[in-house]
Amino acid sequence: MDLTGKKIVVIGGAGLIGSHTVDHLVKEDVKEILIYDNFLRGSRENLQNALKDPRVKIYDVGGDIMQTDILQSALEGADGVFHLAALWLLQCHEYPRSAFDVNVRGTFNVMEACVAKGVKRLVYSSSASVYGDAVREPMDEDHPYNNKNFYGATKIAGETMLRSFHHRYGLNYVGLRYMNVYGPRQDYHGAYIAVIMKMLDAIDKGESPTIMGDGSEAFDFVAVEDCGLANVCAMKAETADQYYNVGTGKRTSLKELAELLLEITGCDKPITFAPRSQATLVRNRIGCPKKASSEIGFTATIDLREGLKRLIEWRANHKAEVAVRRQAVGLPA
Secondary structure (H helix, E strand, O other): OOOOOOEEEEEOOOOHHHHHHHHHHOOOOOOEEEEEOOOOOOOHHHHOOHHHOOOEEEOOOOOOOOOHHHHHHHOOOOOEEEEOOOOOHHHHHHOHHHHHHHHHHHHHHHHHHHHHOOOOEEEEEOOHHHHOOOOOOOEOOOOOOOOOOHHHHHHHHHHHHHHHHHHHHOOOEEEEEEOEEEOOOOOOOOOOHHHHHHHHHHHHOOOOOEEEOOOOOEEOEEEHHHHHHHHHHHHHOOOOOEEEEEOOOOOEEHHHHHHHHHHHHOOOOOOEEEOOOOOOOOOEEOEOOHHHHHHOOOOOOOOHHHHHHHHHHHHHHOHHHHHHHHHHOOOOO
16 A cells, blocks of 8 residues: 555554554655554653654544544544554463453454444554464464464454455455564563563673573564564555564574673673473464565564664663563562
8 A cells, every 4th residue: 555645543553563663654655643552551652753753643532442432533534554452462361351352352343443434454463473383484374373372362363353354344454473572662561572671681780691491492583673664564565365474584592592682781690590481382483584575575674683782772771661661560670
């Protein structure tokens, strides 16, 4: 879709990926960027720079996807919608009914509003969690659903509902399956990205970073700035009724991640190991980036070393904000 002169609504636009999506959108010749967010996890600080652009506005009537009448009013005249609002993995693990309400029923509300308001294109934030542990590596988009946690179940539900709405109502959509996202503005809620933040907390205090398990678990770490870029690429593309991996295709074990953090920070402490969490987390997940590259024109641009340097720099420049985010999950400031 050509974004020139278009109204774009970013649902969940104050969050980690949402705010970086907005940062990329302001580089486009759009008419209006409307942020629809309830600010339970997102923050106005994440939008500090974007809000300097007069085209960027926060919808001041409300921002909850469960409030269907307010949601539909926000989508009035919208050409494109990004749907990034969801409860995170461990919250879904602890509160499955709330996860159903927000991630499944809330996604239905977004789909319904898009159809009612004639939205031309919807980009849905899914997750690599739909794959579960890898059956083959790297995982392409035809990899079977192998998920075992409720967060992944809600994302699978969202994917299949969207496909049904596409065939029933002609809803033009694509979905993105993000790998392990990290970067500036991240908090401590993410089950995987919180590992990086906690390692850096330990290093800041002159202590050893701790790995839960033996460090052999391996993932595809993708910079959040690239996730924002992938969203815009998906909105501008012409494909429909398709899902795409958003990742680098590169394998990094948790031990390698910790070693890289020690090297970048100049910390000489040894890595310590602790018993692995019993939460239903995967141990091996590396995505194939080829389909996204060929069909929506997205290729990751930031390697892990550079991405971690950006995160470390952001932490150094936002110490008070990081302290608030620690307190939000019960960690000492």
